[in-house]
Amino acid sequence: MTIKLDRPDERGRFGEFGGRFAPETLMPALEELETAFAEAWSDPEFRTEFSEILTTYIGRPTPLHPARSLSEHLGVEVLLKREDLAHTGAHKINNAIGQGLLARRMGKPRVIAETGAGQHGVATATAAAYFGLDCTVYMGEVDIERQALNVLRMEILGAEVVAVRTGAGTLKDAVSEAMRDWVRTVEDTHYVIGSVVGPHPFPWMVREFQRVIGEEVLGQMGDDLPDVVVACVGGGSNAMGIFHPLAERGIELVGIEAAGEGIDTGRHGASIGAGTPGVLHGSATYLLQDEQGRVREAHSISAGLDYPGVGPEHAYFHQTGLARYESVTDDEALEGVELLARTEGIIPALESAHAIAWVARERRRLEGRRVLVNLSGRGDKDVEEIGKRR
Amino acid sequence: MGRERLSSLFARTRAEGRAVLLPYMTAGLPDPGTSLALFEAMAGAGADGFEVGIPYTDPLMDGPVIQQGSERAIEAGTSPDVALELVAAVVESTGLPVLVMTYANPILHRGVDEFVAVAAEAGADGVIVPDLPVEESGPLRRAADRHGLGVVQFVAPTSGTARIEAVAAADPCFVYAVAEMGVTGERAEAGGRLDGLVGRIRAVTDVPVVAGVGISTPSQAAAAARVADGVIVGSALVRRVLEADSPDAATSELAQAVADLAAAVR
Incomplete structure (x- = not known):
């Protein structure tokens, strides 16, 4: 097997994995996001701004x-x-800043995120404050209990934290609920997914921001x-x-x-x-x-x-x-x-x-x-x- | 049987100058033993066919009511096999067309061809999978072709012309026009973007268009029926079943709701 390390293929596949198993309502937004990210990532100005924020704000x-x-x-x-x-x-801030910068470039005034440990929620709330975006974070109720400190941090940063009570009330349920929000709000909202998961282009984009x-x-x-x-x-x-x-x-x-x-x-x-x-x-x-x-x-x-x-x-x-x-x-x-x-x-x-x-x-x-x-x-x-x- | 039965249903209702009413109901509600009676009551009240949901743990396109219905049906022991047995019983008892609704993972887990074969054997006429957009539905469409079943493809208010053309080229048994941005569930106001969407679909294809997501009241159904060939109502019906005090109450509440909707689409 030839190993491919660069971009996933045009269907968003890494070998047989990846792809885009998403409701039709989201498909146009995923296409738009793929184009926007590809353009931004090859734009030296975007790269310079990302890198400056990583240095002066994140401490890289x-x-x-x-x-x-x-x-x-x-x-x-x-x-x-x-x-x-x-x-x-945590490392989560690298991706949150990258996606926040992209959301601003795409003209989306609102971001949403899921969080498990709360680190990605805090990172997204931070990026939202930095870029002046509205922010809603979905978090399972079990996680809200065991990561109470991060819930407070998100609220202090101005984000709305929504408790997810379905399923086991943990990360999987938070991702599902964030995706459901996005199906409704996709026209003015960017979903800052917190890991190398989700439909294409998220796994590729998040990997690039974390590289x-x-x-x-x-x-x-x-x-x-x-x-x-x-x-x-x-x-x-x-x-x-x-x-x-x-x-x-x-x-x-x-x-x-x-x-x-x-x-x-x-x-x-x-x-x-x-x-x-x-x-x-x-x-x-x-x-x-x-x-x-x-x-x-x-x-x-x-x-x-x-x-x-x-x-x-x-x-x-x-x-x-x-x-x-x-x-x-x-x-x-x-x-x-x-x-x-x-x-x-x-x-x-x-x-x-x-x-x-x-x-x-x-x-x-x-x-x-x-x-x-x-x-x-x-x-x-x-x-x-x-x-x-x- | 199969896709042809759906075509002749739409041909008939187009000739009658009315829309099709396709109630959605999760299999196994309020319990696996009573589930068939609900479908029989809906058939008696004027349903033209059914979308039968196989309850799934992670229904991404569904709002709180159908999520809760799915959880309850799974707890009551409604496995995919039990759901497909119910499909067979519904087809046999009501004689109406049935579309099986599920998500990508259970189909891929079982094997696409085997899943379609089992659904066809149960007497289903088509398959609805909300997380298989046209880019990912190729294997399902080929399997469905082999077994004579139809595949439904979705078009949303956000879908541009290129995507609508791709959907039309995939030869769906009908196009599911997403009436509202968002997941399934009742809304006070619904369908504001449906007229434009159906117009854009009709400009590309003459495949039947069925409206769903957010349509719950008779007046919303009537409005959708004026532009679309059919209407799907789900959460409003599942909620009645979940809220009913007894299986008998669920059956009679449901029959009344479906009768009102059936009158509205005519």
Whole structure:
């Protein structure tokens, strides 16, 4: 199989994954968005403005931190890409600023977003404030409870947070409800999707806005690239952002899905590890579903990984072997939080702690290799949840 | 049987100078055992055919009422197989045309050809899949052709001429004209953009046009029937079933609502 890393094909496919499984009402908007993004992305002025905001507002480039105490503790050399230090506390802001800039260029006065952990909701509310756009964020009621700090942040930033009570009240339901809003409001509203998921062009566009993470790594490490790159995967935007520029360079790329209470309990979010191909939220990808093709509820202690699907390009990376995907349980992730906090003085988001926990678990196998972890977000939002489990 | 039965239905009602009334109902409501009785009552009240929804966990194009109906039907044990058994029973008992409505994932999961074969065997005449736009519906259309079933394609107020032409070229059994921006559900005002939309569709194709999404009252149905060949009403009927105190109450409420709508499209 020829591996294709550039743009998805004209149908928005990465191999057999991706595409545009959307209601007709949205199709013209998706076509318009694809054209608008393609034009903007090849416009030097747009690129310059994006890059200036990343520098002066978000604080990019984010540091590459040699985690010496953690490395000593594990016996494995570990480096951290500090996305947790980006403005608002996670990589999500890269994409939110990119899409906010695009919404302004397209003349859309209103943006909507879904959020799980609340990081994408906060990032979108921030971008909306920055660009002067109205903002509505859909969030599952279970997530509103477990990420209360981020709900307040969004409200302070002027966004309206709408509680989603359908299904399990988590990220999947928030995406569905945001899409339903968009079907109604598409003519004056842009949907700032938060991960590399959804109908074409979203997976491609979000990947392009997040590629800055991996591109910075190339600049920061030069010829001295790591042997292994690890990132957590819910929808998979932080992982794709760091994987994509580093793919096909002989680096082992590892995506960590949520094993929740354990893969064999059925309560997890491992769409690639334990799911099958299908269609969710507008694209063909791996998802958790029952024998009738009905979508199953995911489970993870981290709201951002509590999702039964995964970005279609990850499905493609899995199928072609460009990356491999493993999983880490809730308990392991909680240990990952404490480990990083005690050794490096960094409290990671529960999502990012999955990547840390994988390195800790696999330390013997990783001995002698340099491991780069994408520390996608900080853990302030999770301290209450972590406190309950201590 | 199949697509031809839909064509002859539209030919007949066009000759009668009226529109077709196609009530939507989720299979398995209020419970799998009573579901057939609801369809029989609607047939008796003047329905011309049915859109039967296979309840799905993630109905993206549906508003709160049909979402709730789907959840309740799934909890009551309405699997896709149970829903298709109901389709067979409805066809046998009422003799009316039936369109099966579901989403892309359950069809792809089962295998497109097998799904269409099973639907055809149950006696369905066509398939409606709101998240399979014309770009993605090729495999379904080929399978439906092989089994003599029709495929419905949607056109929305936002669809431009190029998209309407692509829909016409896909040879749908009818065009589903989305009367309102948004997901399914009742609205106080509806159909303001329908006249223009139907006009744009008719400029491109003479395939029958059926209006749906947001049409719930007899007066809204009457307005849509003046421009379209047919009208689909869903949420207003599902809500009556969900709110009814008993299966008997659901049946009689539904019969009254369908009788009012049937009078309105004439």
